[in-house]
Amino acid sequence: MGKPIIHMENIEKHFGNIIALAGVSFDVVPGECHCLLGDNGAGKSTFIKTMSGVHKPTKGSITLDGKPMNFDSPRDAMEAGIATVFQDLAMIPLMSVTRNFFMGREPTKGSGPFKRLDINTANEICVNSMREMGINLRGPDQAVGTLSGGERQTVAIARAVHFGAKVLILDEPTSALGVRQTSNVLATIDRVRKQGVGVVFITHNVRHSLAVGDRFTVLNRGKTLGTAARGEITAEELQDLMAGGQELASLEGSLGGTV
Ligand SMILES: Nc1ncnc2c1ncn2[C@@H]1O[C@H](COP(=O)(O)OP(=O)(O)OP(=O)(O)O)[C@@H](O)[C@H]1O
Numbered sequence: 001m002g003k004p005i006i007h008m009e010n011i012e013k014h015f016g017n018i019i020a021l022a023g024v025s026f027d028v029v030p031g032e033c034h035c036l037l038g039d040n041g042a043g044k045s046t047f048i049k050t051m052s053g054v055h056k057p058t059k060g061s062i063t064l065d066g067k068p069m070n071f072d073s074p075r076d077a078m079e080a081g082i083a084t085v086f087q088d089l090a091m092i093p094l095m096s097v098t099r100n101f102f103m104g105r106e107p108t109k110g111s112g113p114f115k116r117l118d119i120n121t122a123n124e125i126c127v128n129s130m131r132e133m134g135i136n137l138r139g140p141d142q143a144v145g146t147l148s149g150g151e152r153q154t155v156a157i158a159r160a161v162h163f164g165a166k167v168l169i170l171d172e173p174t175s176a177l178g179v180r181q182t183s184n185v186l187a188t189i190d191r192v193r194k195q196g197v198g199v200v201f202i203t204h205n206v207r208h209s210l211a212v213g214d215r216f217t218v219l220n221r222g223k224t225l226g227t228a229a230r231g232e233i234t235a236e237e238l239q240d241l242m243a244g245g246q247e248l249a250s251l252e253g254s255l256g257g258t259v
């Protein structure tokens, strides 16, 4: 396995009396998909917000390419190549796919007072990036609002990769999707990983994580019990760790079946 791009060591995050993270260690190497699993309230969002510069850790250290790192803002993390695709995606439905792809970072032509958007180049880059992710747009002018949820998720991923993400964090990218769209997004994760990007895939769906994951870390009440590699852990074990073991077993008992 390669050297980690980012390494989070013993991260704690307290909000007043609430301990959201109680010492979490996690790293990402180039070209892997590292899944972060956990039930509601486990601390997943808090953890990735710490990783992407939204929160400062109360304790613990962040190392980027082997150097100690202090993110003062999400912009710092982005400039360091940590891109986060949040669930609400921050897109403007009535604007074209291309405009959403660039969001003010469009290529320009000419200079000084003659500088203007190079919309043809922008369209070409956008259509090509989407095609590389397996999506053939009807046209770059198509409004983002007319795309499916999975396609929109792909625009956000393609955008992050185009702007040089080294680590791509996806917060529950499949939770609102149907079967076919989910498999499209999982295929996109696979493509991105093969380009050498390290993917952090947050989910509470064990099956989705097993479909693409190389490593698995389970968060439970702000703590982890370590990280397992593909083949070292079964779906049942992951599910049990997420639920904290006990609860699911007793639920199964009372329902007389498998949950
Ligand atoms: N800004 C905050 N102030 C106080 N408590 C917070 C804050 N953010 C998160 N918490 C608490 O930290 C804990 C972990 O929350 P977090 O949102 O990280 O969980 P999660 O794993 O993302 O859950 P979900 O699957 O529901 O999104 C929760 O108990 C939550 O109430």
Ligand SMILES: [Mg+2]
Binding pocket: 044, 045, 046
């Ligand atoms: Mg969350």
